[in-house]
Amino acid sequence: MTLSPLHPPSPGGARTGIPTGIPAGMPSGRLLAPSRRAVPTAIGRAPISGSETLKSVATALDVLECFALDDELGVSDIARRLGIAKSTAHRLLSTLCSRGLTEKNPDTGQYRLGLHLYELGQLAQSRLKLRQTALPLLEDLRRVSGLSVHLGVIDGADIVYAERLETPAGRQLLAGVSRRWPSHCTSSGKAIAAFNAELAQARRDIGFPPRTTGTIRSVADYDLALAETRRLGVGIGHGEAVAGISSVAAPVRDLSGRAYASISVVGPSSALIGDLDRTARLVRTVAGHIAHRLSA
Amino acid sequence: MTLSPLHPPSPGGARTGIPTGIPAGMPSGRLLAPSRRAVPTAIGRAPISGSETLKSVATALDVLECFALDDELGVSDIARRLGIAKSTAHRLLSTLCSRGLTEKNPDTGQYRLGLHLYELGQLAQSRLKLRQTALPLLEDLRRVSGLSVHLGVIDGADIVYAERLETPAGRQLLAGVSRRWPSHCTSSGKAIAAFNAELAQARRDIGFPPRTTGTIRSVADYDLALAETRRLGVGIGHGEAVAGISSVAAPVRDLSGRAYASISVVGPSSALIGDLDRTARLVRTVAGHIAHRLSA
DNA sequence: GTCCACTGTCCCGCTCAGTGGGACACATGC
DNA sequence: GCATGTGTCCCACTGAGCGGGACAGTGGAC
Numbered sequence: 001m002t003l004s005p006l007h008p009p010s011p012g013g014a015r016t017g018i019p020t021g022i023p024a025g026m027p028s029g030r031l032l033a034p035s036r037r038a039v040p041t042a043i044g045r046a047p048i049s050g051s052e053t054l055k056s057v058a059t060a061l062d063v064l065e066c067f068a069l070d071d072e073l074g075v076s077d078i079a080r081r082l083g084i085a086k087s088t089a090h091r092l093l094s095t096l097c098s099r100g101l102t103e104k105n106p107d108t109g110q111y112r113l114g115l116h117l118y119e120l121g122q123l124a125q126s127r128l129k130l131r132q133t134a135l136p137l138l139e140d141l142r143r144v145s146g147l148s149v150h151l152g153v154i155d156g157a158d159i160v161y162a163e164r165l166e167t168p169a170g171r172q173l174l175a176g177v178s179r180r181w182p183s184h185c186t187s188s189g190k191a192i193a194a195f196n197a198e199l200a201q202a203r204r205d206i207g208f209p210p211r212t213t214g215t216i217r218s219v220a221d222y223d224l225a226l227a228e229t230r231r232l233g234v235g236i237g238h239g240e241a242v243a244g245i246s247s248v249a250a251p252v253r254d255l256s257g258r259a260y261a262s263i264s265v266v267g268p269s270s271a272l273i274g275d276l277d278r279t280a281r282l283v284r285t286v287a288g289h290i291a292h293r294l295s296a
Numbered sequence: 297m298t299l300s301p302l303h304p305p306s307p308g309g310a311r312t313g314i315p316t317g318i319p320a321g322m323p324s325g326r327l328l329a330p331s332r333r334a335v336p337t338a339i340g341r342a343p344i345s346g347s348e349t350l351k352s353v354a355t356a357l358d359v360l361e362c363f364a365l366d367d368e369l370g371v372s373d374i375a376r377r378l379g380i381a382k383s384t385a386h387r388l389l390s391t392l393c394s395r396g397l398t399e400k401n402p403d404t405g406q407y408r409l410g411l412h413l414y415e416l417g418q419l420a421q422s423r424l425k426l427r428q429t430a431l432p433l434l435e436d437l438r439r440v441s442g443l444s445v446h447l448g449v450i451d452g453a454d455i456v457y458a459e460r461l462e463t464p465a466g467r468q469l470l471a472g473v474s475r476r477w478p479s480h481c482t483s484s485g486k487a488i489a490a491f492n493a494e495l496a497q498a499r500r501d502i503g504f505p506p507r508t509t510g511t512i513r514s515v516a517d518y519d520l521a522l523a524e525t526r527r528l529g530v531g532i533g534h535g536e537a538v539a540g541i542s543s544v545a546a547p548v549r550d551l552s553g554r555a556y557a558s559i560s561v562v563g564p565s566s567a568l569i570g571d572l573d574r575t576a577r578l579v580r581t582v583a584g585h586i587a588h589r590l591s592a
Numbered sequence: 593g594t595c596c597a598c599t600g601t602c603c604c605g606c607t608c609a610g611t612g613g614g615a616c617a618c619a620t621g622c
Numbered sequence: 623g624c625a626t627g628t629g630t631c632c633c634a635c636t637g638a639g640c641g642g643g644a645c646a647g648t649g650g651a652c
Contacts, residue, residue, distance in 0.1 A: 054387055054609080056638090056640090057352055058394070060356070061392075076600080084641085085641045087602080087640080090601065094349070098349055098354070099354070115451055117416055118421045120417055121420065121421075123364065125417075135467070176422070372629080383611080386629070386630065405628080
């Protein structure tokens, strides 16, 4: 878990995560594969370190992850997925509901994520210094480019979009598109990994799960793409995450040159191919401005 | 916790929350007063029912609430606030960090809310059927009115904004403004409470904490304001939550006439007073359309 | 109508997981 | 220098959380 880049400036600062014994690449798959416990067949992942976690709390958080794939789940569903007793699942859900992190649908009797979780999430987002600084510039970029704009940050071997400013068209295009992506299948991931050896290595270690026919699948192709990204100064993605959607991303780098975030524009492939050069220049410029403000 | 209105259509459906023994008005103060346990002097609130909650999970969630008021907190801070041992706080934080709900700032050694919490919150928001349905109409409203637009929903005796579409000016105006407000000091709260006796009563039971000099402070004034809201068909707020900010809200009502959400436009008082009538009509119309779509 | 298989909720007794106290190294300030 | 703070780690005790099982209610197949 690479933490510091989200709250710059911390150029060249220590990048150590907390010593929980969890491998650096772990978070990948969160919200994609809902929880480690739920996926006992997970590909080569170490089990959660037993030393630093509270079992019941960890299980409660596993319950939340279960909702990554399904809107609503019943007590038995969750008990089955997590391999716990039905009574335990019921107890966990009741506790989560009492704080509004989950809700019970009175019509179906099923449970779902709750309003208070959204509230806490908004709070977390509003605290991101990177986002606070970048927001006005991202607005400008959306206006000038006429495209949806993403602010990407690192989490493990993935990219998470900490902000997404939509255009009316982009809102439809991206509706339901995840906030988290493996870093090899997005322009943002390439832009950051090209200037961040740690992220690149974390991704190599975990591998290259395909999303579309165009997704990078081998270390060789990956390294080639990163080299090209370094040459251009921007990462480019054509339908490697979602077919038909392209994007251009520029890294936000600290004084040492290391990338810790990215900004990108996203749109239908047809719209982006036209004046790729102009778009690339635009995105690079804005990323530079953000980096400058954060270093001050 | 009034759950069903967030995922309409459920006109006239049962509105019972889960039977956790927690009084209906409880959630009020969440994110304002971080946690019940943290506020042993809380005014007449029943303690958390011991029967349905897992203690360690509940404490872990209390930890999250602690961050409502402060960006960053240390282990000792949290232990002191929650009245738990330092080692316990440390264990809880480690567990939360291992799942990304909190993060440790390597520079300060303090803890803060984590990126994954934001991710989960986005997921919760994207699942709200009310929001999904309303979004395109809210966009229209923003464009036509040129003002920031809020989608308000009920939680306990409070209003939570489940969506907030900003204008460039509104973004500055509302930066850092909470997502949760007691229902007596916002136009949204008035719009819903005027057509929702349960919310109105929950607010009367809890009381009327003042936010500005203009905030309603008595039951008499409150009932007067609700009557006026019923007469106009919209709720109006002039600097009752934040000085200098006004808003106009219309209720979204189910087939039985009961309000379960609101849409509102927000701006500097000076900008709204001008053509209040036109704005009110506009907001009412859009709210009607949303209600219609949700009843279908 | 009667099965059956499934649900969510609740109760209870066993035991292990979570608790607080305390030790420790380190940092800050008088 | 000492005093007081911090975060992290260890350990022994015990009560909190676990699973098993009972129960009522539901929905579908027949």
